[in-house]
Amino acid sequence: MFEGPIQDLIDELARLPGIGPKGAQRIAFHILTADKADVERLSDSLRHVAENVRFCERCFNISESETCRICRDPRRDQTAICVVEESKDVMAIERTNEFRGLYHVLGGAISPIDNVGPGDLHIRELVIRLGDGTVTEVILATDPNLEGEATATYLSRLILPMGVTVSRLASGLPVGGDLEYADEVTLGRAFQGRRTLGDPAGARG
Numbered sequence: 605m606f607e608g609p610i611q612d613l614i615d616e617l618a619r620l621p622g623i624g625p626k627g628a629q630r631i632a633f634h635i636l637t638a639d640k641a642d643v644e645r646l647s648d649s650l651r652h653v654a655e656n657v658r659f660c661e662r663c664f665n666i667s668e669s670e671t672c673r674i675c676r677d678p679r680r681d682q683t684a685i686c687v688v689e690e691s692k693d694v695m696a697i698e699r700t701n702e703f704r705g706l707y708h709v710l711g712g713a714i715s716p717i718d719n720v721g722p723g724d725l726h727i728r729e730l731v732i733r734l735g736d737g738t739v740t741e742v743i744l745a746t747d748p749n750l751e752g753e754a755t756a757t758y759l760s761r762l763i764l765p766m767g768v769t770v771s772r773l774a775s776g777l778p779v780g781g782d783l784e785y786a787d788e789v790t791l792g793r794a795f796q797g798r799r800t801l802g803d804p805a806g807a808r809g
């Protein structure tokens with residue numbers, strides 16, 4: 605244990621994901637000996653994020669205003685929504701240049717073990733967005749792991765009866781992994797090769 609401010613910093617850092625007590629100590633001592641201007645830049649950027657960055661009211665992507673850059677762009681295809689778990693997945697898909705539609709960020713995946721049910725995700729908001737009939741295709745781009753698959757299955761059962769085409773990214777993504785870890789080429793191919801799930805209710809008969 606150290607004294608005062610340095611221990612406070614170690615404690616705060618240790619609460620961050622992926623940083624254990626040792627990592628927290630290493631970062632704290634790095635900050636202690638770093639250039640003052642560098643530390644101020646880090647501190648400013650933390651404050652800026654806390655004060656100015658929020659979630660888009662429409663798609664829940666990170667945003668600096670009420671709606672995000674993608675939702676505000678009139679050139680985006682308003683008839684397709686790609687559903688992802690986290691904002692970082694939006695960045696990963698944007699890098700592939702395969703998709704020109706809109707997004708919907710769920711804020712996680714269904715996971716009974718972690719006590720995350722459909723009600724904890726932005727699913728109700730997605731259903732509301734589909735309500736006016738503008739969107740004709742929903743692409744489920746949840747992670748290729750157990751929770752992501754369970755979430756995709758849940759969503760397809762919910763959305764298909766609304767008469768919307770539902771597709772899932774093609775296999776070929778590293779199974780069990782996170783979408784964000786797939787390289788651009790693999791993710792781009794998975795996007796091109798997406799397969800349609802079931803029949804939308806409106807297309808029947």
Ligand code: ZN
Pocket residue numbers: 660661662663664665671672673674675676
């Ligand atoms: Zn948005």
